[in-house]
Structure formats: structure tokens, C-alpha cells
Amino acid sequence: MxxxxxxxxxxxxxxxxxxxxxxxxxxxxxxxxxxxxxxxxxxxxxxxxxxxxxxxxxxxxxxxxxxxxxFKKVVFKFSGSPNPTSHDAEFLDIIRASPHIVNYVQQLHLHENEPRGPHPIAKSSRARSIPPEIFQTLTNVVDLILGWKRRLHGFSRMHSPTRLAIMDKCEHLLNLTVRNMYAVPLKIFDHLHRLEKLTLDGVHFSDNPDAAQVAQATPCRIKHMNLGAAGVHKGTVTLFPFFVSKGIGMGTLETLTIDITQGDRSGAFPITDFQAAKSLIRSSAGSLKVLKVIISTSMPLTLPDAEPLFDLSEMPLLEEWSLEGKVCYNNGPGTGRAVGLGWLSRHLETIPSGRKFKSITLRPNIIIEDDKVDFESLKYFESLAVEKVSSHTESFLIHFPTYEDVDESDDEWGEVSEDESDGNSIIQEQIQKYLPILHGLNVLQFRQRWSREGLI
Known part of the structure; x- marks a missing residue:
């Protein structure tokens, strides 16, 4: 039975x-x-x-x-109001009645209140400070989250006691996440000596990295990094040269997610930033187990040369990797405009014969047009994928994005399921036509994205 x-x-x-x-x-x-x-x-x-x-x-x-x-995770919100929130008072009452509870708090999340009606922040030069006694009592916090994914925050808008308390708390952190925050001082890296995991997304640092007085004893034990859009000195340069010069994450990473462009930009990518990004990836070639690289999302990016960003033959522990972008290489006059799959092929070429991976995901953001198809490039890419990847990898997918036009009054952006729209069937048919073997192996997938500019 x-x-x-x-x-x-x-x-x-x-x-x-x-x-x-x-x-x-x-x-x-x-x-x-x-x-x-x-x-x-x-x-x-x-x-x-x-x-x-x-x-x-x-x-x-x-x-x-x-x-x-x-009480493992505690969230505090601050606003432009001078009055303490009931949430703060309630928490202080709880820990006064039961002091042992502070020992349970391991993760602390700080962000501004979401405004209702007219934006109150524009009328206030400083947001209300978190009560200092809260920071002083939470002695076991090892995970700090600053900011919120739904709106932009200013680190400099917090009161000085709050900023100093955050810096002091950083001394003991194992994990730090900063989202959608501007005017963050680079000196925060002076206080992250124990850090093992760093996540930055939508962050702008206030200092000029060349002039910033940052101590040499920067965090050197980071094992996991997720670098979304993060710039320094008013966003004019990426964070990569600073990380390389200070040794942050160099040679110690086990997992890395990195957005090379730090947000789409047109034209050529600064060669110093590009070389620093390659150095950051390749310095941990011997220890990386998971690698996810975004070169661009929609705008074509001109890279300075045709060299791959990483060499898979030098990564013996790598189990999962993904590569996303829309790229053209600038190798001479008139050669910087063509967008194709050649840049993906250069990475597949570095796979040693018989090498196995758990997962490979490729996301080439291209649109194939009949009068601009590079047949040889597509055929070569397909042959490499079949020979070196499909039969040696547990999970192999190639995601092609398709774009759906939206009304200007529509504020909802996001991915939609394939059956919600059939406006991109022609694009899908083109890609399936030029990559017939991969189409037959069922590794081609199509995801839809919204764009105010229409079909890209």
C-alpha cells in the first residue's frame, strides 16, 4: 500500500x-x-x-x-518629521521591558518613509535621526541594509549622530547592502574589515576616488559581491578602478554579480573602467563558483577591444555563469557599429574541451534584421554552443529579450508572459531560423520587456 x-x-x-x-x-x-x-x-x-x-x-x-x-530582523524608517515614529517608541518600550531581545537582532534595515501626497523631503534639509540608543543596544547586528528599492535616499540627509552610528556599526558587519542611495562617503570602506558579503545597487558615492583619503586597511575577506549600478564622484566613473586600487574583493570572491556599464550609456566604455572590471573578475578566477556579468541591457555598448572579459579555462571551481549584453567591439574605423553574437563566441572559445558546468545562461540583447545578418557569425556561435556547452552542461539557456511598446501614461514596467502578446513573433521566427540546431535543442527562450521607446 x-x-x-x-x-x-x-x-x-x-x-x-x-x-x-x-x-x-x-x-x-x-x-x-x-x-x-x-x-x-x-x-x-x-x-x-x-x-x-x-x-x-x-x-x-x-x-x-x-x-x-x-526579532532577527528589525526595520526602522526615518522621515522629515521631527517627531519620533510610534514604531521607534514601541521598539524601545519592548527592549526596556525585555532587554534580552536585543541579543536576537542580527539584521538591521534603515530607510526613509515612503511619502504620501506631496514629497516632504524637498522641504527639509535633514531627515529625522534614528534614536541613538537604538544603535547602542543592538550589539549583535552583523547584517545592515541601507535604503529601499522603491525610492532614492540621501546618506548625507541623515543627522550626523545617525551617520556616525552607522559607521561604527559597520566595524562588526559581515553583510552590507546599500540600495538607491546617494552621497555615500567612500570612507565607509574604512569600517568594513570583517565584511564577507557586499551588495550595491543604485548607489552613488560622493567622493572623488583619486582624492578620497581612504585607509589602506580596506575589507579584504569579501567572498560575495553583487555590484549593480554604482558610481563615484557624481556618477562620472564606475567603482571598479577604486576597488582594484584598494584591493576590495580582489582575489577572494566565490560569487560575483557585476553590471559592467553601471547603467546603460552610449558610445565607448572608458578603457580604464573596462580594464579594472576585467581585473576584478580575473583576480578571483581561481576561487569563483558563480559569476553573472551584465555588459548592457538595451543600449549597444562599444567595448575597446575584442578580448573576452574572462577566461573560463582559468576558472576550475566555476559552476554557474551567465552573460548578458548588447555589444559591439571597436577595432578600427567603421567596425564599431555591428552588433552580433561574436562577443559571446569569444567567451565560449575559452571553455576547455569536456568541461562541465551546472548552469550557463546567455542573454544577448540583439534584434536580427534580414539585411544585416552576419550568417557566418551566427553559424560559428551555434557550432560552439553545440560542441562545448549543450552536451556538457546540466542547464543551458539562451534568453532573447523582445520589446513591447507601451502607452506614455502607463507607469507599470516589467516582464510579461509570452502568451500576453504576439507582437514579437516575427523576431522570434528570425532567431529560430538562423539558429536552427539550438532551436531544435529547445534552449532558445524569449522574454518580453516593456520600453517607452517602442520595439528596439
């Missing part, structure tokens, strides 16, 4: 019902179970805040386990 094993969702739902029954007094907690099993039960509810609050009221043992999960 066959027996079915409950799914994880069913198990969590059953656990949640049992906790509710315990809290209502209809079910007794078995007294003879070891504490470790009770902890496993509560841990299954780590994403169920309501159930965890019920657990905290059940018994002393469950209160301890549930509070550790409820």
Missing part, C-alpha cells in the same frame, strides 16, 4: 494549526519531547509572523524560540 508524504506547505499548515490549538488550550504540548524538536517545529513557522506571535504566548520555551525569529 502506497503512502503519500505531505508537502512542505502542507506540513507548515498543519504545524500552524497545531500551534493555534495549543494557544487556545485544545491541545497540550507533549512534555517529554526534547527542546530541539520544539525548536524545529517553531523554525518551520519562520515566515509566519502571526503564528510566531501565538507561539510566544504559548509557553516559556516557545516564547524563547519565537522571539529569536521575530
Amino acid at each position: 502506497e503512502t503519500s508524504t505531505p508537502s512542505q506547505d502542507e506540513y507548515r499548515a498543519r504545524t500552524k494549526r497545531n500551534v493555534e490549538n495549543i494557544n487556545c488550550g485544545t491541545t497540550r504540548v507533549p512534555p517529554n519531547l526534547p527542546a530541539e524538536l520544539h525548536k524545529l517545529i517553531v523554525d518551520e513557522l519562520k515566515s509566519e509572523k502571526k503564528a510566531l506571535k501565538q507561539c510566544a504566548l504559548t509557553c516559556r520555551l516557545y516564547r524563547h524560540f519565537s522571539q529569536k525569529l521575530l
Whole structure:
């Protein structure tokens, strides 16, 4: 007789019902179970805040386990208002009543309140400071998140005590995430000696990197970096030369996600930034396990030469890698305009014979036009993909973006499923026509993106 094993969702739902029954007094907690099993039960509810609050009221043992999960991450918001928020006062009341709770907080997230109605920030030169005693009590924070993905924040707009407290907290961090924030001082890297994971996305640093007085003892143990759009000195240059000169992330990375262009720009990419980006990637060739590189997203980027950004034959531990972009190489007069798959082929050429990977994802942002098709380039790319990739990789996909025109009044941008629009079927047919073997192997996929400029 066959027996079915409950799914994880069913198990969590059953656990949640049992906790509710315990809290209502209809079910007794078995007294003879070891504490470790009770902890496993509560841990299954780590994403169920309501159930965890019920657990905290059940018994002393469950209160301890549930509070550790409820207070593992704390979020504070600041605004232009001079008055403290009820959220801050509530948290301070909690830790005054139960001082042990501060030991549970490992992740601290700070961001400005989302404005309602007219933007209040424009009328205020400084946002309200987080109460200093909050920073002083949270001694076990190792993960700090600054900013919010939904709006732009100014580091310099926070009160000086808050900025100093953030710098002090950085001394003990293992993980730092900064999103959509401007006027961040480069001296923050003076305080990240223990850092293991760094994420930057939509960040602009205030200093001129050539003049910035940053100590030589910069973080040197970073294992994981995610570098989205991040610029320095009013966004005129990328962060890569600064990282290379200070040794930040050089030779220690296990995972790296990097946006080479730091946001789309037209024309040639600065050769110093390009070489620094290559140095950053190649310095960790012997330790990288996951590598994701974005060269551009929609605008064609002219790179200074045809050399690949990384050599896969020098990466013995690499298991997953992806490459995205719309690229043309500038090798001489009149050669910087053609966009094709040659730049992808140069990277596939570096794969040693028989080398296996867990996952390879290529995202070439190109549109094939009948009168501009480089047949030989496409055939060569396909032969390399079949010979070196398809039969040696567990997961191999080539994502081609297609673009859908939107109304100017439409504020919703994002990806939509393929069955929501058939306006790009011709483009798909072209790509399938010129890459027939890869199409037959079912590795070609098409994702749709919105663009106010129409079909690109």
C-alpha cells in the first residue's frame, strides 16, 4: 500500500494549526519531547509572523524560540518629521521591558518613509535621526541594509549622530547592502574589515576616488559581491578602478554579480573602467563558483577591444555563469557599429574541451534584421554552443529579450508572459531560423520587456 508524504506547505499548515490549538488550550504540548524538536517545529513557522506571535504566548520555551525569529530582523524608517515614529517608541518600550531581545537582532534595515501626497523631503534639509540608543543596544547586528528599492535616499540627509552610528556599526558587519542611495562617503570602506558579503545597487558615492583619503586597511575577506549600478564622484566613473586600487574583493570572491556599464550609456566604455572590471573578475578566477556579468541591457555598448572579459579555462571551481549584453567591439574605423553574437563566441572559445558546468545562461540583447545578418557569425556561435556547452552542461539557456511598446501614461514596467502578446513573433521566427540546431535543442527562450521607446 502506497503512502503519500505531505508537502512542505502542507506540513507548515498543519504545524500552524497545531500551534493555534495549543494557544487556545485544545491541545497540550507533549512534555517529554526534547527542546530541539520544539525548536524545529517553531523554525518551520519562520515566515509566519502571526503564528510566531501565538507561539510566544504559548509557553516559556516557545516564547524563547519565537522571539529569536521575530526579532532577527528589525526595520526602522526615518522621515522629515521631527517627531519620533510610534514604531521607534514601541521598539524601545519592548527592549526596556525585555532587554534580552536585543541579543536576537542580527539584521538591521534603515530607510526613509515612503511619502504620501506631496514629497516632504524637498522641504527639509535633514531627515529625522534614528534614536541613538537604538544603535547602542543592538550589539549583535552583523547584517545592515541601507535604503529601499522603491525610492532614492540621501546618506548625507541623515543627522550626523545617525551617520556616525552607522559607521561604527559597520566595524562588526559581515553583510552590507546599500540600495538607491546617494552621497555615500567612500570612507565607509574604512569600517568594513570583517565584511564577507557586499551588495550595491543604485548607489552613488560622493567622493572623488583619486582624492578620497581612504585607509589602506580596506575589507579584504569579501567572498560575495553583487555590484549593480554604482558610481563615484557624481556618477562620472564606475567603482571598479577604486576597488582594484584598494584591493576590495580582489582575489577572494566565490560569487560575483557585476553590471559592467553601471547603467546603460552610449558610445565607448572608458578603457580604464573596462580594464579594472576585467581585473576584478580575473583576480578571483581561481576561487569563483558563480559569476553573472551584465555588459548592457538595451543600449549597444562599444567595448575597446575584442578580448573576452574572462577566461573560463582559468576558472576550475566555476559552476554557474551567465552573460548578458548588447555589444559591439571597436577595432578600427567603421567596425564599431555591428552588433552580433561574436562577443559571446569569444567567451565560449575559452571553455576547455569536456568541461562541465551546472548552469550557463546567455542573454544577448540583439534584434536580427534580414539585411544585416552576419550568417557566418551566427553559424560559428551555434557550432560552439553545440560542441562545448549543450552536451556538457546540466542547464543551458539562451534568453532573447523582445520589446513591447507601451502607452506614455502607463507607469507599470516589467516582464510579461509570452502568451500576453504576439507582437514579437516575427523576431522570434528570425532567431529560430538562423539558429536552427539550438532551436531544435529547445534552449532558445524569449522574454518580453516593456520600453517607452517602442520595439528596439
